[in-house]
Amino acid sequence: MATVNYTCPNCAAPLKFNPDKQMFSCEYCMSDFTEKYVQDFFAKKEQKENSAEKQEKKEQEKAKENAAKQAQSNDSAQAENKTEEEAVIYNCPSCGAQVVTTASTAATTCFYCQNPVVLGGRLSGEFKPDRVIPFKLSKQKAIDKFLEMCKRKWFLPKNFVSEKHFDKLTGVYFPYWYVDEQRSAQMVAKGEKVRSWTVGDDRYTETKVFELHRAGNLIVNNVFERALKGQDRDMLQCVHPYDLGEAHPFAMSYLSGFQAEKRDIEQNEVAQAVQTRINGYCQQLMKDTASGYSAVQIQNYNDKIDLENWNYTLLPVWVVTYKYRGKILPFAVNGQTGKTYGELPTSAGKLLAFAAIIAAALMALGLLGGLLFL
Template sequence: MAVVSYKCPNCDGELVFDPRTQKYRCEYCASAFSQEEINQLQPETEEEKQENTRVPEGEEGSVYHCPSCGAQIVTEETTAASFCYYCHNPVVLSGRVSGEFLPDKIIPFAIDRKQAVEKFLEYVHHKKFVPKAFFHKNQIEKISGVYFPYWMADMDMEGELKAEGRNVRVWRSGDTEYTETKVYRVEREEEIHLEDITRNALRKANGKLAQGVLPYDVNQVQSFQMSYLSGFLAEKRDMERAELENGVKREAEEHGRQLLRETVKGYNSISVKNCRLNCRREHWDYMMLPVWTVTYPGRDGKVYYYSMNGQNGKVCGELPIDYKKVWAVSGLVSLLVFALGLVGGFLI
């Protein structure tokens, strides 16, 4: 499996994707390159590198060699992009984003590390009972930009609804009250198109957080280029489409029924007799989506996660609570109430 590192043609420094400029920046000479230029600069010796960085038999999928310094890079089975622990050179494990694991599309990071840290601090500073250690410098430095794998589906369905509508009118004439009930047969047939039904494709990911950072603006989607991963961490999928199809179809059908129901208006009440949905076309894409994330081991032994959508800054997470702060504030409030009670007693 090849270990790829993208090098600056001017100084041979590593190139990383810059979310602010949407270009590739050299960390050493500050040169910048567009995606088109990167495509032209792709290493011609990639096959040679694959031979030179081939790992010993039995270690495939866990140990590789850095193309810059030769040090061993130890990874988990799903890691697709990482950093060398010694020279901090960004590397992409190309075999994990090729063949059957080649993503169809990617949404590049639009928020860089500096912006991610600013948004993180702004978020936690508004939480009064978060432990100081959670936003200590050492903790903030752990914030990581990660491309997580997702499956995204579009569906075209034919929908048919049969229902009974009722309109009831009540009026009085003299001492008599009259009620008129009109019953209508209601039928609807609609073509329903649903887009961008998104599911996390990494088993070890925190499912609540992986879904919590959604949605993304798919208008910014790009065809997958391996170079987008340079400078970030990345994970490849370990959940296949077949594992998620039933859940996605159920969600699509529920949403389709709701859309059909919303077309029926002008009645006091509606009773649905039959609703049929037939999926006649579905299209799935394997996507890489950007997430800024940080973890915090709480004193209670629980690991807390903070995640932020790397495109629009949407935050999802569960923050730890410093109960000493809670008790201190509670004690202060109780003392204040007691003091006001004494003052009130003296005045009376």
Template sequence: MVIQYKCPNCGSDMTFDADSGTLSCDNCGRQDNIENFSEDFIATVFEEEEAKEYQCENCGAVIVTDGDTTATNCSFCGAAVVLADRVSGILAPSLVLPFTISKQQAEQAFRKWCKRGLLTPKDFKMADRIKEITGMYVPFWLYDLKNEAKVHAIGTRVRNYTRGDYIYTETKYYDVYRDLRIDFSRVPVDASEKMDDALMDKLEPYQYSDLKDFKTPYLAGYIAEKYNYDAEDLLPRVKDKMRKPLDDYIRSTISGYHSVNYKDKNIRTAKTKSLYTLLPVWMVYYDYEQAEHIFAMNGQTGKVVGKPPLSKAKIAGWFASIAGGSFILMKIISFIVTGGINF
């Protein structure tokens, strides 16, 4: 089933507006609250099965999608459509975090980010080769995790003291035990096989206080994907993702020792809840030196991640400045020690 939201004023297609948080009509400017939008102005086309082809209600063109797409735009008339059968039943998200950054704001933020690169080429920093900026709702699982940690470690305290003509070192050893309960809430893991996991992880943090119960109007005007991996599939990955925060927390509870050697560390992690959630991402495609560079932007905070090209000349100059600074520093030290300086 294809869903399109029609303007009650002029009949044009409406899309979700990140600035106002409403369904907005680009034609006449009308804005409607999502919670109160009348079903009389929702156009639907039903399909017999989950096909990869849908028909646009506006122009009759065939909308071709892959099996993972849940929201898109008609390539012929530009109408925003939501493929409702792909966001219903077991595929229905529980929550959605709406875009708060518009496409124009995303472009401005990306250009500003490009200019901050100290080692990027000058012509890249001009940010004048943006090929495309696409708003996408990426499927994530948000996990609540319960962790029980039982730790046995050996801590040492070292004391040096002088007695007569001798210097003594005294080392004391202590058994350290910890029995901890550590809970994490709303740990995100992306569930799309198309997305780069490392790139998606770097987009964090999101402000989850702005999460909304899922409603299809939030998707209007954006591309959206359905999950490829369920919550059980990704449980090993979320456990691995939280390993370092767990270790850091355990380490923070053991203080006052000169060294700590862990003898046994047993951590049991269990999922208490997982919620299928759509998070907002602007994908930025940038052409530079006959290659396409892909960047991602948090659609709520504006944080940009990705690997920009580097200038070999700037890198060489940076290393040269470090080497030159080190040389001058050594000469200053030599001057202080010997009372003279020679170049």
């Protein structure tokens, strides 16, 4: 597996993207480098690794074809090949250790030497993202946001907010599809205006019905859908939205020091769901143009897509999980805005202690009230 290891041009130590400075920093010689400098400096290296990845991929495909021909009549051998495809072995360019990753992992950290490694070929060719939103929050700032979420939560387990827990906070780029559309639309609707008045003891209601015609161009931007199977949908959806105005054209160097996932959901798999959502947005936009009516009911609506643009985008998220009473609780912090999400655990012991205090207080008040009436 071809890999890219971004090292400091001055001292050859690991180079990581620094969210606080929005530059690439070396923790050893304290050097900082601009985005342009790093991308230009490593451009030839990335091209070389991508070429090696393509050649390796061709050889693997050829080997798989030969293996498939030999194992057509052997179902157990086919099952074994499937298992091997789900796990991938690569060699760390820093220490040479072999590390196993899932097939969708595009950037990670070597378990042995802790150096950041980007698996260049995972995000090349058709899998290369169109853009990336770099991390804007450092790990410490993400921890601060997490602490804010935990403030005044009296019933958290005693060891929940701990330094050991925060050490597991990981910055991950998750893949998403974003869709922009422009449509020409026409709508025929029924609008009602209702007014009521009272004369003496009598109450009158007048309902006027109008036929409404609307036509125009509609623009819907940034409709998103996940591009990775198996992720916690609620966790990641709830840390949206992101400011796409801060998105950059994709460069693998942004992944250095973080983990990243490659998409395994294709555009055609989510196209229908995206179109259903956009249809709803467009009809609502047309209804909103009919103001001043008590009710508007669409009777006929049609549109056509004039322009459509899909963007494969990587979004920054700080994630950590917490195991409590056999249940895995995921937590996420938006790596750009700091918006947090998570289901905080509740300590049964603290709840019982609180209930006992309340019961004792109520009993004391009851006894005091009884003494006052003696």
